[in-house]
Amino acid sequence: MKFRYITIEREYGSGGTKIGRELSKVSGVPCYGREILEAVAKKRGITEDQINRYEESVTGSLLYTLFVMGRMQSGNQDMLTEEGKIFLDEQLEIRRLAMDGPAIFLGHCASEALRDQKGVIKVFIRSSDDQEVKKRIEEDYQITKDKVESTRRYYNKKRAGYYRANTGNDWKDIKNYDLILDSAVLGIDGCVKVLKGIFE
Numbered sequence: 523m524k525f526r527y528i529t530i531e532r533e534y535g536s537g538g539t540k541i542g543r544e545l546s547k548v549s550g551v552p553c554y555g556r557e558i559l560e561a562v563a564k565k566r567g568i569t570e571d572q573i574n575r576y577e578e579s580v581t582g583s584l585l586y587t588l589f590v591m592g593r594m595q596s597g598n599q600d601m602l603t604e605e606g607k608i609f610l611d612e613q614l615e616i617r618r619l620a621m622d623g624p625a626i627f628l629g630h631c632a633s634e635a636l637r638d639q640k641g642v643i644k645v646f647i648r649s650s651d652d653q654e655v656k657k658r659i660e661e662d663y664q665i666t667k668d669k670v671e672s673t674r675r676y677y678n679k680k681r682a683g684y685y686r687a688n689t690g691n692d693w694k695d696i697k698n699y700d701l702i703l704d705s706a707v708l709g710i711d712g713c714v715k716v717l718k719g720i721f722e
Contacts, residue, residue: 525721531693552625644700
């Protein structure tokens with residue numbers, strides 16, 4: 523197996539989570555997303571909602587980004603903010619899970635955690651069909667029609683901000699990824715087939 527790990531960043535409503543979970547089923551490779559949050563919440567004795575609030579508070583802060591990256595590089599965890607400690611715990615959990623063998627990781631800047639690992643392919647999933655995205659948000663996340671667009675903007679902004687704050691990179695910059703898939707063109711099943719081929 524040339525590639526052992528697939529990291530997936532995805533636009534909200536693109537079907538990226540569904541693709542990762544379905545890929546796990548057909549390939550027999552475990553998929554981790556919310557499980558990372560659950561593990562960190564348990565370790566820290568806090569709720570997942572608290573972690574989500576911490577993640578929201580770091581977005582878009584250049585000073586935070588510089589501070590966290592400097593502390594992580596120096597190995598000085600004691601000087602990290604609570605937000606920084608949570609991010610570091612997420613990174614450590616991803617590395618721990620990767621030690622168990624091939625895996626699929628959803629979000630959490632997993633490519634950053636695995637940057638020194640061999641056999642990692644970094645994927646970004648988007649959708650060029652706005653109507654399909656809105657329909658998926660309504661149906662999959664039970665969001666009312668009048669709140670779909672604001673919810674979509676909120677989560678994309680949060681994901682982009684969290685990625686930038688913790689990696690220093692632009693979430694949508696194609697240079698960060700090895701493969702970009704359009705779920706509107708390929709469909710959910712088509713994206714799964716493409717990614718399944720990576721594990722074969």
